[in-house]
Amino acid sequence: MxxxxxxxxxxxxxxxxxxxxxxxxxxxxxxxxxxxxxxxxxxxxxxxxxxxxxxxxxxxxxxxxxxxxxxxxxxxxxxxxxxxxxxxxxxAASGETVRRLAGFGGDQGNQIRPSDGTKTAFNVRKRFYTPVPIPNPEVAYTGFHYNSGAEFDHPNEATYHSAIELPDGTIRDMGAPVTVVPGTILARSEKAAGFTVPAGFYWIRTHGRVPSGGRWSYTDAFRSAHIGHMEEGVDLVDKAASGTIGNATQQMPAAAIGLVGDMPSSHRLFALAGDSISQGVGGYSHGAAPGLALGILAGLVVQTGTGSVLHLGRSGASAQANRATYTRRIALMQALGVTDIFCDLGVNDMSSSSSAATLKGHLTTLFGAFKAAIPSVRIYQSTITPSTVATAPITEGNQTVPAAMQDGRRLAFNADLRTGGFGSLLAGFVEFALPAQLPGDPHLWRAGFASDTGNPGSQQHPNAAGGEAIILAAAAENALAI
Incomplete structure (x- = not known):
């Protein structure tokens, strides 16, 4: 090559x-x-x-x-x-606390498809994970969703009633139902004063209702033992606080996005602005929270137990499509107390028509919007992993590089990022590429580190082995200072 x-x-x-x-x-x-x-x-x-x-x-x-x-x-x-x-x-060292989103729960704002308009209610038991206790929690909801390149208000109002379920069987009702109108950035349940969600797994149980003919969105979260359960129909009984929630479809309705609690001011909240690598496509999620701590950033944060993640990524996302379409998500970051933003956008840009300079320009626009809204936020960008074509499982000898990537644009972007090319916009970068790429030919994946299907197929995502290698290397470097 x-x-x-x-x-x-x-x-x-x-x-x-x-x-x-x-x-x-x-x-x-x-x-x-x-x-x-x-x-x-x-x-x-x-x-x-x-x-x-x-x-x-x-x-x-x-x-x-x-x-x-x-x-x-x-x-x-x-x-x-x-x-x-x-x-x-x-x-300054202090015992101050702030109201901030805590834990991990996937990507509840991420739109996959709408419901068909024939159902009016659902019950969801969605699993979440927190590395630290969450005192005095509120359940958080939004009235918008997004896809790989745009944001949308919900098509109609929705009413949610939620409860928190702990592993010991405790169920804490979160008060009166909350009606969320289209375009709402953040709505909250009543505060469970004096109640603390312990570190570890918990579930948010939600009964959702829409008007007759109304719709809700499904997310990338699939029902499973790791994720939760759901059922949908017409005028279903409210099972938020009691009852067994069954299985009706594969994908989970968008409901609660997580819990807001009284967190130590030092507990960091990372907003993840990314693509399918953020989604864990390829098979990586951290072993401590399988199916919930999706992608490399979540793995890094879970590994340390010192922060939480607001997941705003979407498969297929690019810097070009998102540089001017983050208005609602930026407002949500502000409302939830985001302290850091991590971005791994880039591979979809470079696999199409973007040069290293073009990608840098699009990211600079996006990062500038982040800084304008949240001046104190710390922004991090990842280096970009290989993009090849091969029949899985990949080896050192069965990969080819797509024509768009043969000019070295990915290597040039990564080199510029490593040498401080974004200046004061970035607090740092996280090295994804070096642990994943072949030392003898950096255009290629290391053997066994990517596993996308296809005959031949595009290889753009680290699998469990590749993700773990990146996590271990990035954790050792501590680029996020966590």
């Missing part, structure tokens, strides 16, 4: 530059980018407080012995000194 390899591209650009440090108050950890193999001196108000060695991917991190005070300046130095990060009041 002709074209520049990763090593040549990185060498031509001189490796990662020295970035402004990122500080995580929960772990007192400073991190950033610097030239590979460099010794980094961590400075607080200009005084050395520790050192770190940069990894092969240009990342460094150092845990401070004591938390810095608001107003202190954190910087890093190799041969040069980075720009300083001034520690703000939000970084």
């Amino acid at each position: 002709a074209g520049l390899g990763i090593g040549l591209l990185l060498g031509a650009r001189g490796g990662p530059s020295l970035s402004r440090p990122v500080f995580d108050p929960a772990t007192r950890t400073a991190s950033g980018r610097a030239p590979r193999g460099a010794t980094v001196i961590v400075l607080l108000d200009g005084m050395p407080v520790g050192t770190a060695t940069t990894s092969a991917l240009g990342r460094w991190s150092h845990q401070l012995g004591t938390a810095p005070s608001p107003g202190q300046a954190l910087a890093a130095r190799t041969e040069i000194t980075s720009p300083a990060t001034v520690i703000g009041p939000g970084y």
